[in-house]
Amino acid sequence: MIAAAYSASPLFTPYDENGNYKDLRSWFTWSSHEVRNPINMAYESVYKTETNQTNLNATVNFKPFKGFSLKGIFGMENSDSRYDGYTTSKYIYQNNSASVNHNRYSNVTNEFIANYNFDIQKDHNFNLMGAYTYQQYIRKYLAASGNTFLSDITWTNNLGSAGTINTPSTSHTQWVMKSFLGRFNYSYKGRYIATASIRADGSSRYSKNNRWGYFPSFALAWRISDEAFMQDFDNLSDMKIRFGYGSTGSTAISPYSTQNLLVTGKSATGNGNYTFYAPGREFPADLKWETTSQWDIGLDASFLNNRIRATFDYYSKLTTNLLNTVFLPLSSGYSTTIQNIGSMSNKGFEFLIEGDIVQTRDFGFTTQVNIAHNKNRVEKLSDGLDIYGSTYTSFGTGSITIIREGYPIGSFYVYKDNGLNENGSLTYHDFNGDGQFTDTEDRYIAGSPHPDFTYGINMGFRYKQWELSFLLQGSQGNDVFNLSEMRNYSYSQGMNIERDVYYTSWREGQDNSNARYPRIEMVGTQRYSDRYIEDASYLRLRNILLGYNIPRLKMNGKYLYEGIRVYASLQNFLTFTKYSGLDPEVNSKGGDIDAGIDHFTYPNSKSFSIGVNLTF
Structure with a gap:
C-alpha cells in the first residue's frame, strides 16, 4: 500500500462522480506499471495478527563444596499466532478474498554450567568453566485462502464458502543446535x-x-x-x-x-x-x-x-x-x-565516553557520546567472478548492487550519468568506447550503503521528581539508491511525477542550461545510474522521554508503595537529512547485498507512548 500511495497521481480523485472507488488502471492502460487506488486498498482491506506467547524459565543451582558450583538453566518459549486478511467486495483488485495463516513455534534452550573458582596464595585467582547448551526450534505453519464470497459478513470465518478455494499449504521446520564450551580465567591481583x-x-x-x-x-x-x-x-x-x-x-x-x-x-x-x-x-x-x-x-x-x-x-x-x-x-x-562465496573484512574503531556530570540531591545530569567507524571490503571470491544482487524488472533485467573483490559488499554498480544531450535525452558514459551500453561493460561502482561513521548522543536530566532524557542517533556518508524516485520519474510508468520534474525538464526551443530532467516523452532511456544515488546521512531524535516520580505516601508508619513513575515518550519524532525519500534508513530486500535500495520501503514509524511504573 505504501507503493500505491507514493506513486498515485494527485491529479485523479479516488472516487468517481457516483461516489464509487475509481479504478486507476483504466486511466493508465498504456502504463507498464499497474497504478492502484491507495484509498481503496486502505479502507476495503483488513489485516490482523493475534499472538499468544508464553515464556517459561527455571534455574537450578548446586554447590557441593567451596568454589565449585553447578547450574542448570531451562527455558521454553512458545508462540501461537493467527493472521487474518480480508478484502471486501468493494476492493477493486481482488473481490472478497480471505486468507488465514496459523503459525506456531516452540524454542527450547537448556544450559548446564560447571564453575570452579580457587586461589593460590590469595594473589593468584583461577576460574575454570565448562558448559553444554542444547537448543531446539520447531515451527508449524498452515495457510488457507479463497475468494469470491457471497457476502462480507463471515469475513475469514467461513473459507469453505468461497467460490474459489485455493490449495492450502502447510510446512514443518525444525533445527537443533548443540554447543560445548570450555573457558580458563587467570588473574594476578x-x-x-x-x-x-x-x-x-x-x-x-x-x-x-x-x-x-x-x-x-x-x-x-x-x-x-x-x-x-x-x-x-x-x-x-x-x-x-x-x-x-x-x-x-x-x-x-x-x-x-x-x-x-x-x-x-x-x-x-x-x-x-x-x-x-x-x-x-x-x-x-x-x-x-x-x-x-x-x-x-x-x-x-x-x-x-x-x-x-x-x-x-x-x-x-x-x-x-x-x-x-x-x-x-x-x-x-x-x-x-x-x-x-569467499572472504570479507571489517576494520574499524569504536569510542565511547560517558559521565555523571552533576549529581546533587535535587539535580542530576548524565551524558554518553559514542562514535564508530567501520570499513568493509570483499577480500576474495571463490572463483574470482562478480556476484550480482537482486534484479528489478522495471528498467531492464540488470541488478543494482554487486559483490566484487576489493570493494564493500553490496556496492552500487550502475551507469554513469552524463547529463542530457542536445535532444533532451539522458546519456551515459561509454566506458569501453564501443558505442553501445551493456550491463557488463559500461557500469561502474558509484557508492555503497555503508556509512563512514555512526554516532550517538544520550543525555539525561533529573530535577527533584522530574526526569528528562533523549537519544540522538546518526549516520554519516552512507548512500541510498532511490529506486522509488526513479520509477516515479519515468513518464511511461503512469505514476506520480513530482512538480519539480515538470518545471525543470528539458523543453524544446528554450534555454535548457539548468534542465535537470529529460524531455517529457513516453519512450525514454532510463537506466540504473548514479543519478539516483543520494547521500542518506541523517541525524535522528530516536527517543525523548519525560517522567515524574510521585513521592511515596505513608499510612500507619509504612509506605503504601515503593515508587510510582509516570512517563511519556516519543520515538523517531525528528529526522534531519538531505535524502529526498521518506526515510534514509532503508533496505527493501533485507540482505547485505541489497542494503540501501529504497523501493517504496515502509518508513520507520513515529510513535507516542505513555505509561506508569508501579513498585511495591
Missing part, C-alpha cells in the same frame, strides 16, 4: 588478566561432514592504573589495556539448505494428471561454517572517582567461507543456491 576458551558448535543446518565448527579465543588485560608508576595521577580512577583474539561461527542459512529437497508437480498423461516429485534445487553438500575471526585492542579508563568513563576499541575482522545466495544459469535447471 586483578592487575594481569588472561582468558582462554574453546567452543564447539554443532548445527543441524549443515551437512553431516561439516556439522561441527570449532572456535577458539583468548584475551589479555593489564590494569595499568595499579602499577606504582601510575600512582601520581590523582584524577585517574582506573585504566586497563586489553588485547584479544577470537572466532565465531554463523548459522545464517535456512534449516534445510544442505539437504536434498523435493517439490511436487503434476504431469498430464493420456489417463489424467499425476502428481510427481522432483529435486527442488541444487544440493550444496560441501557447505561450510561461515567463520569470523577477530582481533582487537582496547583501552578502558575512568577519572574523578569514576564520574568520567571512556572506552576505545580498534578491531579487525576477517570472515571466511562467506555464505550468500547465488543465482545459477538457466542451464542448471535451478534458479539459486547457497554457496561459500
Whole structure:
C-alpha cells in the first residue's frame, strides 16, 4: 500500500462522480506499471495478527563444596499466532478474498554450567568453566485462502464458502543446535588478566561432514592504573589495556539448505494428471561454517572517582567461507543456491565516553557520546567472478548492487550519468568506447550503503521528581539508491511525477542550461545510474522521554508503595537529512547485498507512548 500511495497521481480523485472507488488502471492502460487506488486498498482491506506467547524459565543451582558450583538453566518459549486478511467486495483488485495463516513455534534452550573458582596464595585467582547448551526450534505453519464470497459478513470465518478455494499449504521446520564450551580465567591481583576458551558448535543446518565448527579465543588485560608508576595521577580512577583474539561461527542459512529437497508437480498423461516429485534445487553438500575471526585492542579508563568513563576499541575482522545466495544459469535447471562465496573484512574503531556530570540531591545530569567507524571490503571470491544482487524488472533485467573483490559488499554498480544531450535525452558514459551500453561493460561502482561513521548522543536530566532524557542517533556518508524516485520519474510508468520534474525538464526551443530532467516523452532511456544515488546521512531524535516520580505516601508508619513513575515518550519524532525519500534508513530486500535500495520501503514509524511504573 505504501507503493500505491507514493506513486498515485494527485491529479485523479479516488472516487468517481457516483461516489464509487475509481479504478486507476483504466486511466493508465498504456502504463507498464499497474497504478492502484491507495484509498481503496486502505479502507476495503483488513489485516490482523493475534499472538499468544508464553515464556517459561527455571534455574537450578548446586554447590557441593567451596568454589565449585553447578547450574542448570531451562527455558521454553512458545508462540501461537493467527493472521487474518480480508478484502471486501468493494476492493477493486481482488473481490472478497480471505486468507488465514496459523503459525506456531516452540524454542527450547537448556544450559548446564560447571564453575570452579580457587586461589593460590590469595594473589593468584583461577576460574575454570565448562558448559553444554542444547537448543531446539520447531515451527508449524498452515495457510488457507479463497475468494469470491457471497457476502462480507463471515469475513475469514467461513473459507469453505468461497467460490474459489485455493490449495492450502502447510510446512514443518525444525533445527537443533548443540554447543560445548570450555573457558580458563587467570588473574594476578586483578592487575594481569588472561582468558582462554574453546567452543564447539554443532548445527543441524549443515551437512553431516561439516556439522561441527570449532572456535577458539583468548584475551589479555593489564590494569595499568595499579602499577606504582601510575600512582601520581590523582584524577585517574582506573585504566586497563586489553588485547584479544577470537572466532565465531554463523548459522545464517535456512534449516534445510544442505539437504536434498523435493517439490511436487503434476504431469498430464493420456489417463489424467499425476502428481510427481522432483529435486527442488541444487544440493550444496560441501557447505561450510561461515567463520569470523577477530582481533582487537582496547583501552578502558575512568577519572574523578569514576564520574568520567571512556572506552576505545580498534578491531579487525576477517570472515571466511562467506555464505550468500547465488543465482545459477538457466542451464542448471535451478534458479539459486547457497554457496561459500569467499572472504570479507571489517576494520574499524569504536569510542565511547560517558559521565555523571552533576549529581546533587535535587539535580542530576548524565551524558554518553559514542562514535564508530567501520570499513568493509570483499577480500576474495571463490572463483574470482562478480556476484550480482537482486534484479528489478522495471528498467531492464540488470541488478543494482554487486559483490566484487576489493570493494564493500553490496556496492552500487550502475551507469554513469552524463547529463542530457542536445535532444533532451539522458546519456551515459561509454566506458569501453564501443558505442553501445551493456550491463557488463559500461557500469561502474558509484557508492555503497555503508556509512563512514555512526554516532550517538544520550543525555539525561533529573530535577527533584522530574526526569528528562533523549537519544540522538546518526549516520554519516552512507548512500541510498532511490529506486522509488526513479520509477516515479519515468513518464511511461503512469505514476506520480513530482512538480519539480515538470518545471525543470528539458523543453524544446528554450534555454535548457539548468534542465535537470529529460524531455517529457513516453519512450525514454532510463537506466540504473548514479543519478539516483543520494547521500542518506541523517541525524535522528530516536527517543525523548519525560517522567515524574510521585513521592511515596505513608499510612500507619509504612509506605503504601515503593515508587510510582509516570512517563511519556516519543520515538523517531525528528529526522534531519538531505535524502529526498521518506526515510534514509532503508533496505527493501533485507540482505547485505541489497542494503540501501529504497523501493517504496515502509518508513520507520513515529510513535507516542505513555505509561506508569508501579513498585511495591
